[in-house]
Every structure is written in structure tokens, then in C-alpha cells.
Amino acid sequence: MxxxxxxxxxxxxxxxxxxxxxxxxxxxxxxxxxxxxxxxxxxxxxxxxxxxxxxxxxxxxxxxxxxxxxxxxxxxxxxxxxxxxxxxxxxxxxxxxxxxxxxxxxxxxxxVKTSNAFYEIEQTLREVVENIKILSTNRKENLELLENKRRKIEAEIKYARTKVNHHLDQIQADLMKELMAVQHQESSKIQNVLSSLNLKEKEITELQVNIDNIKQKASDLQAFLTIKVLEKSLAVEEKNIQSIANSGIVNKVNISCQINQLLQQITASVSKFGEINVSSDPYQLPIQKQKDREAQIMLAVPTRNIGNLALTLQKRINTKLSDVQGCSLLPKGRMVFSCYEQEKIKVFKSNGSKDFEINDIGKVVDVVFIGDGCIAVTSGHSNKISIIDIPTKLM
Structure with a gap:
């Protein structure tokens, strides 16, 4: 240069x-x-x-x-x-x-510029560009999927939080309602006792006023007889008061609340609202690949003048076929032959031994390997081309 x-x-x-x-x-x-x-x-x-x-x-x-x-x-x-x-x-x-x-x-x-090597390279470049586009599309779709998943998970988290909040609000309201009811019930009981005591106090106060009047205005006989009546009444009242004092009516009433232990444990046992997991699922991309790369994209030596070529016998193969019309080389050194009269094709291994054969496929004229594990067979009568998959041996 x-x-x-x-x-x-x-x-x-x-x-x-x-x-x-x-x-x-x-x-x-x-x-x-x-x-x-x-x-x-x-x-x-x-x-x-x-x-x-x-x-x-x-x-x-x-x-x-x-x-x-x-x-x-x-x-x-x-x-x-x-x-x-x-x-x-x-x-x-x-x-x-x-x-x-x-x-x-x-x-x-x-x-060289019109050779198969250039054609193979051009094909490969087109395939590489197409495969890059396929991969880029796949990644862009994955980005969009992640964005949609994030939004969906956010909505699920908010819904879960709202559901928990609603449930806690409901059970809190129920507990507050129960608290008010218990306080009202116990307060009513105490108010009833107070009303009864107030009534007793008023009656005793009236008796005290009467005692003063008796002292000042009643005769000795009247005072004596009145005292006897009052003694009996007071004895009954004292007994009633003592009965009230000894009963559970005057017990000190208290109210308390025991919070559910499961709620108390939320802050201790529930340290996370949830967990974000990442998974990777296999995805088969339709990556394109050149079907037949036996040439391996290399420059082939051009055909020389046939008069200057020296042939060397490499191997003899006994096909045991009559009227062989066509043959083709397969990958790994295998060979395939087509037989017109016997209506079959026969595949041989690289060492010349039989691999397999397919029978009753009509008067086959020629056979050629077309890549991707397939061979094409032409028919002399029906004027059609049949494609046979070598691994499955199916047409």
C-alpha cells in the first residue's frame, strides 16, 4: 500500500x-x-x-x-x-x-468478484444484519415487558397496601365501637348506684331535720316513741348500706385493651412488604444461518485444463444398484445414489458401507444435496421434485 x-x-x-x-x-x-x-x-x-x-x-x-x-x-x-x-x-x-x-x-x-465466496460473504452479511435486527427487536420487546411488569407490580403493591389499610381501619373501628359500648355500659351501672345512694342520702337528711324538730317541739312521750320507730328504720338502712358496701357494686371498675399479638408482631416479623424476583426464561430466536457452508467461504482453486489433470483412484464402492441415474456428496463424506429402475435412493457412509435406503419413491432420475440435512430428488415420470429430510428419511 x-x-x-x-x-x-x-x-x-x-x-x-x-x-x-x-x-x-x-x-x-x-x-x-x-x-x-x-x-x-x-x-x-x-x-x-x-x-x-x-x-x-x-x-x-x-x-x-x-x-x-x-x-x-x-x-x-x-x-x-x-x-x-x-x-x-x-x-x-x-x-x-x-x-x-x-x-x-x-x-x-x-x-473472484463473481465467485461463490463473494456471494457467500454477501449472504452472510445480510444474515448477520438481519440477526442483529432480530436480537435488537427482542431486547426492545424485553425492555417494554419489564416496564409493563413494573407498572403491574406497583399496582399490586398499592392494592395490597390499600387492602391491609382497609382491613386495619375496619377492625380498629370495630374495637373503638366496642370500647365505647363497654364504657357506656359500666358507666350506666355506676350511675344507677349513685342515684340510689343520692336517694338514701336525701332520706337520711330529712330524718336529721325531723330529729331536731322532735327535740324542740315534741313531748317526751312523742320523742320516745318516734326514736323507737327511727331506730328500726335506721337499722334497716344500715343493713342495706353494709350490704351495698360488701357487694361487688362498689368494686373499682376498670377497662383495658389487649392488642392482638399478630398485630404487635407485624413490625417485628414482617420486615419486608414483599420481594422482587428476577427470572430468565429461555427464548428461541429465529436466527438465520447460511444453510450450506461446506465451502467455508474460502477461495476455491479454479478448474484447470482437463488435459493437464492426473486422476488418482481413491475408493471403489459397490452400490449393488442397476441403472444409477444420479449421485451427490453429503456432509461427513457420505454419498447418495439414485436408481431409476429400482425406484430407490441409497446412502453410503464415507467408508463405502451402506447407511440406509429409501424405496418405492418412483422413477428417480437425479439426486442432489441442497443443505440443511435435505436432498432433492427429480422424477422422470411425474416431472416433480421431492425434498427428503435425511435425519427423518421423510419426504
Whole structure:
């Protein structure tokens, strides 16, 4: 990568400072207006694509930081090692002598922008963005759920408090009513005793007045006879008063209240109004995932001229099938074959042994693995395509 994209690299090598107007990715350098013209007609560079420096500066940092020369030997990359998945220069090639997948990098990069690797990356990026949106939506919904739950719990707490307050107010009112009734009842009893005593006191006071009158105005005989009558009356009154004094009527009446122990224990035993609990329930999000990643988003070595290929026999498999019309590779090295006459497909393990077969599915012509544990089977008679789930063996 050129050290300064704003200056023309060619002019800079000539010790001349000119501002670049375009950038050539193939040459990895900026060009001024004059060098741009020469670059566009030169035999070696006329097919190179260029674009403005303004567009170049807007490219992502990841792309601008990609080195097109070997960081160790400072030479251009000439080869690509598929075994180690890395580019190599001529000097790097010495350390990859034993690697069978060492290929001319120019063969690999042909039509790379329209390759399956780019398509896979674009698909994955779209899926990642969609999955981020799904996760964001999920979290936003959870935030809204928490807000609604908080409001609901607040209402429950207030209702519980109101219910407790109402119940306490009711039983307090009942107790106050009972207190008033008991006080009134006991006070009435005492008032009755007081009324009776007041009446007795009035009668005795009248007798005292009568005694004074007798002393002053009655004859001795009258006084004697009156005294005898009064003695009997007083004896009865004294007996009545003594009876009242000895009865429970004059007991000191008191009232008290024993507060329910459960209420007394509220402040001691109930230290919290309630408890807030947090739970986390599993939730399966519909995360999208690329169905078939067998290529693992890597640059594949381009197909070479068939005349230069040397074939090596790896394995022989006896399918015991007649009239095999199609076959396809499955994950983990398995293989599937379609048989037209026997109306079946047969799956073999990587070691060549039989895994399973599905019979009576019609005159099958071809079979292909389509990813996500499924294979597609075409029929010669019905002109239809059947999808078979490999794990369940169901269509």
C-alpha cells in the first residue's frame, strides 16, 4: 500500500511531487493526470481499472489495510497455499515445498468478484444484519415487558397496601365501637348506684331535720316513741348500706385493651412488604444461518485444463444398484445414489458401507444435496421434485 495516496507514486519515484487524481488497485498506487494517461495506454496497465482519489479515501479501513505484498520479504504475492490458506511470494514458496495446494495466485483471483465466496460473504452479511435486527427487536420487546411488569407490580403493591389499610381501619373501628359500648355500659351501672345512694342520702337528711324538730317541739312521750320507730328504720338502712358496701357494686371498675399479638408482631416479623424476583426464561430466536457452508467461504482453486489433470483412484464402492441415474456428496463424506429402475435412493457412509435406503419413491432420475440435512430428488415420470429430510428419511 502506498505510503501517501494523495501523491502520484510515479512522480514521487522521480523526486517530483504531484497530486494524484486516480487510484489503481492493481498497481496499488495513486496517479496524477499525466501518469494516468500513460497508465491507460501502456500495454501492461491499459486493462487496469482506476477510480478517483476521493472514492479511494472513502473505502473501508479493512480494505485499505490489506497488504498486496509480502510483509516479510516485501515482494509481490505470486502463489496461494490452500493448505495454509495464505498468499505467498517467491521466497515464501521455499517454506511451502511440501504443500500440494500451492497454486499460481493469478489463477485463483480470476473472476473472484463473481465467485461463490463473494456471494457467500454477501449472504452472510445480510444474515448477520438481519440477526442483529432480530436480537435488537427482542431486547426492545424485553425492555417494554419489564416496564409493563413494573407498572403491574406497583399496582399490586398499592392494592395490597390499600387492602391491609382497609382491613386495619375496619377492625380498629370495630374495637373503638366496642370500647365505647363497654364504657357506656359500666358507666350506666355506676350511675344507677349513685342515684340510689343520692336517694338514701336525701332520706337520711330529712330524718336529721325531723330529729331536731322532735327535740324542740315534741313531748317526751312523742320523742320516745318516734326514736323507737327511727331506730328500726335506721337499722334497716344500715343493713342495706353494709350490704351495698360488701357487694361487688362498689368494686373499682376498670377497662383495658389487649392488642392482638399478630398485630404487635407485624413490625417485628414482617420486615419486608414483599420481594422482587428476577427470572430468565429461555427464548428461541429465529436466527438465520447460511444453510450450506461446506465451502467455508474460502477461495476455491479454479478448474484447470482437463488435459493437464492426473486422476488418482481413491475408493471403489459397490452400490449393488442397476441403472444409477444420479449421485451427490453429503456432509461427513457420505454419498447418495439414485436408481431409476429400482425406484430407490441409497446412502453410503464415507467408508463405502451402506447407511440406509429409501424405496418405492418412483422413477428417480437425479439426486442432489441442497443443505440443511435435505436432498432433492427429480422424477422422470411425474416431472416433480421431492425434498427428503435425511435425519427423518421423510419426504
Amino acid at each position: 502506498a505510503s501517501n495516496c494523495s501523491l502520484c507514486s510515479v512522480c514521487d519515484n522521480r523526486q517530483t511531487a504531484k497530486f494524484s487524481v486516480v487510484w489503481c488497485s492493481e498497481c496499488d498506487e495513486g496517479l496524477c493526470g499525466d501518469c494516468k494517461e500513460y497508465h491507460s495506454i501502456s500495454k501492461d496497465t491499459k486493462n487496469h481499472g482506476t477510480y478517483s482519489i476521493a472514492e479511494h479515501t472513502k473505502l473501508p479501513t479493512e480494505l485499505l489495510q490489506v497488504a498486496q505484498v509480502c510483509k516479510i520479504h516485501k515482494e509481490e504475492y505470486r502463489f496461494f497455499c490452500t493448505k495454509h490458506d495464505c498468499p505467498c511470494c517467491k521466497k515464501c514458496k521455499k517454506s511451502h515445498k511440501e504443500c500440494k495446494g500451492l497454486t499460481d495466485i493469478n489463477e485463483i483471483i480470476q473472476e
